Amino acid sequence: MNQEAKDRAVEQNRVDDVVQEIEKKAGILTQRSHVLKENVVKLRRNFWEDVTVNLDEPDDVIETQASIKQQAELLSEKERGHGKINDQLKTLDRLKDSPYFGRIDFIENTESEKENIYIGIGSLMDYKDEDFLIYDWRAPISSIYYDFTPGKASYETVDGVISGEITLKRQFIIRNGIIKGMFDAGVTIGDKLLQQALGNNASTTMKSIVATIQKEQNQVIRNEASKYLIVQGVAGSGKTSAALQRIAYLMYRNREVLNGENIVLFSPNPLFSSYVANVLPELGEENMKQTTFLEYLESKTSSSITIESPFEQMEYVLTGEDDGGYLTKMIGIEYKSSTEFKTMIDDYISRLGSEGLLFKNITFRKEVLVSKERISSYFYSLDQAIAIPNRMELVSKWLLGEINNIQRNEQKKDWVLEEVELLEKEDYLKAYRHVQDQNDDEESLEGEEKYLRQEVVKKRLSSIKRQIKSYRFVHVLASYRKLFGEYEHVNTPVNWEQISHQTFAKLSRRFLSWEDATPFVYFQGKLIGDTTDRSIRHLIIDEAQDYSAFQYAYLQEVFPYTNMTLLGDLNQGIYTHGTREHTFLPKQMRENVEKIDLTKSYRSTKQIVEFTRCFATEGEYIQPFNREGDLPTVVQVDTIDDRNERLIAEAKRLLHKGHETLAVICKNLQECDELHQILRNKLSVTKIDEETHSFHKGILILPVYWAKGIEFDAVIIPDASAGQYVGQNDRNLFYTACTRAMHDLTIFSIHQPCTFIKEAPTDKYQIKKN
Numbered sequence: 049m050n051q052e053a054k055d056r057a058v059e060q061n062r063v064d065d066v067v068q069e070i071e072k073k074a075g076i077l078t079q080r081s082h083v084l085k086e087n088v089v090k091l092r093r094n095f096w097e098d099v100t101v102n103l104d105e106p107d108d109v110i111e112t113q114a115s116i117k118q119q120a121e122l123l124s125e126k127e128r129g130h131g132k133i134n135d136q137l138k139t140l141d142r143l144k145d146s147p148y149f150g151r152i153d154f155i156e157n158t159e160s161e162k163e164n165i166y167i168g169i170g171s172l173m174d175y176k177d178e179d180f181l182i183y184d185w186r187a188p189i190s191s192i193y194y195d196f197t198p199g200k201a202s203y204e205t206v207d208g209v210i211s212g213e214i215t216l217k218r219q220f221i222i223r224n225g226i227i228k229g230m231f232d233a234g235v236t237i238g239d240k241l242l243q244q245a246l247g248n249n250a251s252t253t254m255k256s257i258v259a260t261i262q263k264e265q266n267q268v269i270r271n272e273a274s275k276y277l278i279v280q281g282v283a284g285s286g287k288t289s290a291a292l293q294r295i296a297y298l299m300y301r302n303r304e305v306l307n308g309e310n311i312v313l314f315s316p317n318p319l320f321s322s323y324v325a326n327v328l329p330e331l332g333e334e335n336m337k338q339t340t341f342l343e344y345l346e347s348k349t350s351s352s353i354t355i356e357s358p359f360e361q362m363e364y365v366l367t368g369e370d371d372g373g374y375l376t377k378m379i380g381i382e383y384k385s386s387t388e389f390k391t392m393i394d395d396y397i398s399r400l401g402s403e404g405l406l407f408k409n410i411t412f413r414k415e416v417l418v419s420k421e422r423i424s425s426y427f428y429s430l431d432q433a434i435a436i437p438n439r440m441e442l443v444s445k446w447l448l449g450e451i452n453n454i455q456r457n458e459q460k461k462d463w464v465l466e467e468v469e470l471l472e473k474e475d476y477l478k479a480y481r482h483v484q485d486q487n488d489d490e491e492s493l494e495g496e497e498k499y500l501r502q503e504v505v506k507k508r509l510s511s512i513k514r515q516i517k518s519y520r521f522v523h524v525l526a527s528y529r530k531l532f533g534e535y536e537h538v539n540t541p542v543n544w545e546q547i548s549h550q551t552f553a554k555l556s557r558r559f560l561s562w563e564d565a566t567p568f569v570y571f572q573g574k575l576i577g578d579t580t581d582r583s584i585r586h587l588i589i590d591e592a593q594d595y596s597a598f599q600y601a602y603l604q605e606v607f608p609y610t611n612m613t614l615l616g617d618l619n620q621g622i623y624t625h626g627t628r629e630h631t632f633l634p635k636q637m638r639e640n641v642e643k644i645d646l647t648k649s650y651r652s653t654k655q656i657v658e659f660t661r662c663f664a665t666e667g668e669y670i671q672p673f674n675r676e677g678d679l680p681t682v683v684q685v686d687t688i689d690d691r692n693e694r695l696i697a698e699a700k701r702l703l704h705k706g707h708e709t710l711a712v713i714c715k716n717l718q719e720c721d722e723l724h725q726i727l728r729n730k731l732s733v734t735k736i737d738e739e740t741h742s743f744h745k746g747i748l749i750l751p752v753y754w755a756k757g758i759e760f761d762a763v764i765i766p767d768a769s770a771g772q773y774v775g776q777n778d779r780n781l782f783y784t785a786c787t788r789a790m791h792d793l794t795i796f797s798i799h800q801p802c803t804f805i806k807e808a809p810t811d812k813y814q815i816k817k818n
């Protein structure tokens with residue numbers, strides 16, 4: 049038996065021992081879980097028997113309440129305990145399959161004996177609860193596994209830095225308790241485990257990377273000091289992966305105060321949301337909340353207002369050039385994305401503090417109960433030193449008082465009696481009981497009618513009261529629209545008249561263009577207050593380069609105390625705004641900021657990265673990971689029919705090669721639709737659109753903005769002809785599309801290819817012509 053085989057046998061023995069230990073622990077926990085479950089069931093069944101209920105005297109009522117509370121607390125404690133044990137059992141189950149992925153032998157400088165540290169997705173103690181059989185990957189000591197190769201190493205603890213030497217670094221692939229692979233790392237880390245992981249087929253859901261986190265990614269994951277962490281990472285550098293492991297890390301470090309409920313991830317699109325949804329549960333952690341920025345804004349606006357999605361905006365930008373209003377819209381997008389526009393809105397709001405705000409009549413049964421003019425004059429009679437939202441609160445209180453007065457008058461009207469007559473028998477019974485309980489001196493019948501009249505009016509006016517409480521009496525949309533109408537500005541940008549005209553027309557249809565959505569919600573917040581969710585402690589923004597300066601300013605306003613992690617890549621900035629301001633380093637976020645650059649690309653083969661970096665801005669900094677593959681192929685054809693025929697053959701070839709996910713990535717939806725019509729009879733192909741929230745293996749066809757953040761075994765770009773991708777925005781689109789490929793990239797062009805391809809030396813790709 050050679051040394052390697054001996055080592056492997058020793059390690060397999062250890063794995064067997066650990067698995068046995070896991071089984072023992074699981075057995076004990078399962079038993080405890082059963083007992084607890086029985087307890088919970090019993091407690092629920094006997095809940096009322098164990099509570100002393102006595103409502104005779106006020107003191108008895110208080111005692112009864114206390115008794116119920118105590119019983120409920122006992123029950124929820126037992127339920128929590130049961131939940132916790134189940135979580136532990138789930139982790140043990142995962143550990144049983146693959147107890148660990150790494151081993152470090154470490155000698156501290158102050159010690160003489162080395163310690164063998166095995167690292168896995170959760171900790172495990174021996175049966176005496178004395179020694180760690182497995183260390184959680186997030187434990188302080190585990191960081192040396194990610195940060196160092198054999199030799200000198202150190203890690204931070206709460207008590208200071210601990211230094212020493214790594215004498216062995218070993219990686220494992222363990223499945224079903226059997227070691228399938230075992231690699232020792234030399235002084236230069238030839239990461240065989242990573243090679244293996246990246247060589248696999250792409251998955252339709254993202255995987256965790258804890259076994260192979262790289263040093264620079266570990267910095268992102270373990271950063272706790274900065275309020276704003278900004279990660280500029282090239283395509284495929286593991287930004288999203290690092291962000292998700294970072295969430296798991298932060299939850300582990302702040303177990304008591306941080307959970308999935310107070311972390312929000314802003315995803316680029318719903319497809320991406322489901323793509324990343326498995327990572328945290330796979331690590332035994334609760335998922336964070338996920339939303340797109342569009343969904344977030346929609347949750348803040350009245351459902352009667354339609355918001356254009358960023359994808360609709362994108363589609364228009366890419367295809368609407370022949371439209372008469374195109375140029376105006378483009379200039380409008382740029383201006384409304386800037387903080388200059390925010391300044392304009394701020395000026396406008398301060399003017400509205402003293403005049404011009406629009407209100408709505410409060411009407412009931414087609415009658416105006418309180419006119420907008422009265423509301424306005426009440427609002428402007430209030431002290432102007434009081435902030436607008438606070439004044440709104442006062443108006444709301446005043447209006448509720450007015451409605452209460454109206455309620456009393458209304459009760460006497462004939463329509464009320466008509467409605468009383470239509471009431472159900474139960475209502476009459478209720479009225480009867482009420483009058484009896486009151487011991488009313490009045491004639492009982494009169495008392496009942498009075499009660500029923502009150503109830504009818506109260507019920508009918510309740511929705512008005514609700515609306516008043518949520519400040520619906522303020523005409524936010526009309527007030528915002530006035531900004532584009534009669535309002536006189538001091539400084540206006542070029543083409544303001546046309547922008548105003550276009551915006552005014554859309555707002556009149558209760559339609560908010562994407563570029564107006566954030567400004568509108570911001571404006572609304574300044575009038576009626578923004579319902580900030582203070583429980584959100586950490587915000588993660590993926591594809592951060594696609595957010596405008598205005599959007600960042602807004603996020604800072606609504607999440608002033610929230611830590612943020614921003615992940616992006618300027619080369620993948622595909623939305624059209626923000627050319628004037630470097631949005632990815634928002635100027636508001638200048639304090640307590642740390643910026644980390646990730647320059648190594650892990651997703652694609654070396655050949656694909658070396659090709660795509662030729663047309664990326666500052667592409668010379670992009671480092672490929674050393675994984676070999678075929679050169680990207682550019683197929684130059686003469687006609688569309690030719691292209692279609694060869695594209696079908698190429699798709700079949702790629703599937704035959706063993707690829708499972710194959711994406712045909714178009715520039716826009718229009719191109720997708722046209723191509724889908726052609727391909728659907730010849731290939732089994734699925735078209736992805738706004739309604740698609742998850743995808744399966746096979747051939748997919750989708751526009752590049754839906755492919756953001758996702759990857760595929762092979763990518764086909766159906767049309768990268770000279771006229772198709774032109775200019776900076778298209779450069780980023782094309783770069784984003786190409787960098788979705790893990791193993792193979794094929795690009796078609798009808799006649800000459802686009803200039804970006806030509807920026808790559810001819811030895812970086814192979815060209816095939818008819």
Ligand SMILES: Nc1ncnc2c1ncn2[C@@H]1O[C@H](COP(=O)(O)OP(=O)(O)OP(=O)(O)O)[C@@H](O)[C@H]1O
Nearest residue numbers: 257260261262283284285286287288289650651757
């Ligand atoms: N340390 C790692 N170990 C294993 N796989 C990794 C590692 N880092 C990145 N990857 C893999 O590389 C691919 C790209 O990662 P990810 O999607 O996180 O990158 P990204 O920077 O967010 O990409 P993009 O901006 O291009 O969408 C994924 O398949 C991911 O699993």
